[in-house]
Amino acid sequence: MRTPSSILAAVTTATLACGLTAPVAFAADGEGTKLNLAEETGSAATGASATSGGSIVRTIVGLAIVLAVIYGLHWVLKQVKTSKDADESGDSLETVATLNLAPNRSLHLVRVGGEIVLLGAAEHQITPIRRYSEAEATALGLLEPPAMTLASLEAETAAPKGLMNLIRAKAVAK
Template identity: 35%
Template sequence: MPRVSLLGLALPFWAVAAESAEKAATPLADSTTGGQLAQLLFGLLLVIGVIFLLAWLVRRVQQIVPRGGQVIKIVATQALGPRDRLVLVQVGGEQILLGLTPGNIRALHVMAEPVHFPDAEPASAEFAQRLMELLGKDQKDKS
């Protein structure tokens, strides 16, 4: 008997919920597919516009922040394996050799004297000119 009375009480609530669902669905049925498509397209364009606006703002903020004041510089890296590497980092006037693994960063050695790389000089104008000549020849051959 208790089941029947609970079922009897549940039916009116179920009927009310079904009626409200029908009323909520009625305005959607009246609108056209073209109107729904236009609304969807407008929403999509709005979201894309917000994404581009945020990207522009991030670039503007990054330009405002001074980049020349970096104190930590990576001087050199050497891969030891697929996930392990050595990194030579310069902090102020001091160089530190770091060992990097997926779960750990460890200072291996602090250099007494900074390591200088003669090969780290910028490319000469000769090299740039030669590179442009080669690129120019390649583009002419493709045409």
């Protein structure tokens, strides 16, 4: 199985080889032909403009290739970093919040499975300070409340309608 670093090395080598050989591929046989330096009025002017136009096209194509290689390497490196980050942390470990207290000292709120753990990190040690269940952490405001389901959303929209009817009934009665 190939590792991400070996894949990155292969992609880098291939793009570098293509990038170095691209100018040769775009260069026509005009490199080997002899120049006609005779002073001709009409044909010399059109030949010079055609040559300069060709070099502008080659320059633009070369620039596009270089930009494509740079973008491709950026994308590959981002994908490798994302896969490494996902492999290192796993699914059951997630940093919820971090608070820096001083240089080399901080508090971390970490979700470990179904628990929330408050950790104190110093220069040479990490100390668990307190463990919370998810319900306790949500009640204390350490976590965002869970996303609303369709049933809870319908119940919430039904409540104001009843409340508004109650207010209207009391306002009309006065």
